[in-house]
Amino acid sequence: MSSTSNFEVRPATVRDAKAIAEIHVSASQAAFKALFPGEKAPAMAIDKSQAYWCDAIEFSEPQVFVALDAGQVVGFVGFDRSRDKGTPPTTGEIWAIFAATSHWGQGVGLALWDAAREGLLEEGCTKVTVWIPLGNERALHFHDLAGFKREMTSIKTVPVGAVKVEEIRLKRDLN
Template identity: 25%
Template sequence: MDSRLRIRDMTFADCRRVSEIRVGGWRTAYRGLVPQSYLDTLDVDADAEEHRARLLRGDGGAVDLVAERGGETVGWAAHGPYREGEVRTGDAELYTLYVTPGLLGSGIGRALLTEAADRCTAAGHPWMHLWVLKDNARARHFYERAGFRADGAEESFEVHGVAVHEFRYTAALPLRS
């Protein structure tokens, strides 16, 4: 069996596995950071259906990537134009990055981030931004090691009645680490 990691574009057939990774990622990474009542409501089937619908309609610029090892999808990332509210800017944004929880720290996330940044660089984006939960120390450390820095922008959103705070991280492209 081939154990090399391969990064490729996500297909319709990947939606279920990507949803398993996303829901598992939320339940692992955000335990204690968002209400458990919300994490308990996450549903793989419903999430997979949302991915399928989004892929069918297209969303005007998001690129979904999957990491595959030995024929199994083990990670997912999505990137595209940075959004200032509803306006897309000339910069790029990493919308999401998740790895199968038991494989954290194995290089999969870094490979997905590198591929997303390389594609954004090739598309002419000078900067890449992303949002990370203020209290998600593991993720913040991961992005800092990759060359991202908090730029002072903050925002909050509500999850089951609880305010969750995010910091924006920014890096010049191409990434240099």
């Protein structure tokens, strides 16, 4: 993966929360439809997502960065220490990374990953993890290209609306 990008990445502000929520909801629903064709995507309320991301930005838990294209928010990443039990404090986690569907495949994810990696290194992290639904080929491919390795023994089932989704943890060194 190349680290060149045409996107500006900066820490999110509370004013970005609505755009973040809109991207979160639309990209999540598009990914769900690709995973489960014919299934009804679970309802995600933009206002609920906006409240979550507003709190995250205000309290820096997780840290949130946005990618901009001509001044418009086109993606975001949330990252912090790993939430997984038993992980050392030097393990970070990508809590969420999403790009607007209109910008898929254009380098937004790479720009956000680069910024999150730098942020985690500044926090003293040496490793990073991310949880991805097993059937989300787009996300798995992106993280494979970014150097993440799948931990086959980590697979877990989580409810997403009325559907159960298997997720896998991916991990990589930050160096």
